[in-house]
Amino acid sequence: MNKVTAITSILLAGILTNNMVLSKFLGICPFLGVSKKVKTALSMSIAVTLVMVIATAVTWPIDTYILKDNLNYLQTVVFILVIAAIVQLIEIVLKKYIPPIYKALGIYLPLITTNCAVLGITLLNVQNNLDFVSSLFNAFAAGTGFLLAMILFAGVRERLETADIPEFLKGLPITLIAAALVSLSFLGFAGIGG
């Protein structure tokens, strides 16, 4: 398989078939917590995608050149600390150099450190032995998949606000059942992109 096909299939898998939230169950907290409005959902997912790609760009070399051979047991500790540091750094850099972006996304950054989607994708990249470029595309695809799921779900939830819901499903249960239906629709993509 040549490079372009490989990357296309990574993108398709990450966005549709193996969607981070709806089929891998990573990042459920922000998916259920920050999806009340389309606008906040959009900003949150952009911040997540940004952090995912940068975190992968940093953790992949660390794992490949330092940890892989005999320090493998440090993987979890090192990854979470590196991610926490990166998030802090991104926050500082954005604040100083690109204030408009900081204003839009800054608030979401502290939430991302403990987001299992970010740690999850960096670990999946090294566990699946993807090369550096594929890892970056995989992180980008996962972030985009997260964005797609968040926005679709925020749309569904805005409709739910005015819907007539059976008494016993009010609140969180109906949100989860709506998520089940959105996830069901994503099953339809199975098979695309190999």
Added chain:
Amino acid sequence: MGKNLKYFTNGILEENPTLRLVLGTCPTLAVTTAAKNGIGMGLAATAVLVCSNAAISLLRKVIPDKVRIPAFITIIAGFVSVVQMFVKAFAPSIDKSLGIFLPLIVVNCIILARAEMFASKNSVLPSVLDGLGMGIGFTCTLTLMGMIREFLGNGTVFGLTVTAGHITPMIIFLLPPGGFFVFGILVSLSNALAKKKGKKIVEHIGCENCPSRSFCEKANEGACEEKEAVVNE
């Protein structure tokens, strides 16, 4: 003694981490395709929870307030690595079925939340009991959910045949939508029970118990705040 017992039972029913606090949703949905996985995940998280609660409670006066979250995460990550190596060595099949969710215990909000809300404010014994109770509550819910999904989706419970072979299992319950659906129904049942007892029902994902609440609230424009309805007495 009575007070200590309260710390312990608190996590099992009243503040069940998955159904009442709605924390740790990711592993709850992801690993519960079989009852056995639910137990494995629950016990692994319990071990980390008890150890990290004990360590954080011991260090609570040493850790400066400003860097407490990174410090907690580092302590938790250390214990997760220990558990990870332990499971890999002694229960490789569980390691395989939990996969990525074993290292992801680090970012399981239950553990950070208990560190932040409980262990950093209480002495060792209550912290350990709280961790143990929360862990058992988590394990019970995960096992229950695993049993339901395994039964409906595969016709077995703990690998033992129940209806398999007689009734075609509904595979959808093993797939992601089934996870969301079963969890939704379980939360609605726990809500119904809470309502009967005059307790608050869960309207929104566990905001008030979330370790990142203060940031999230700003980000979410107060969405956590607006719906914390108390049941009409």
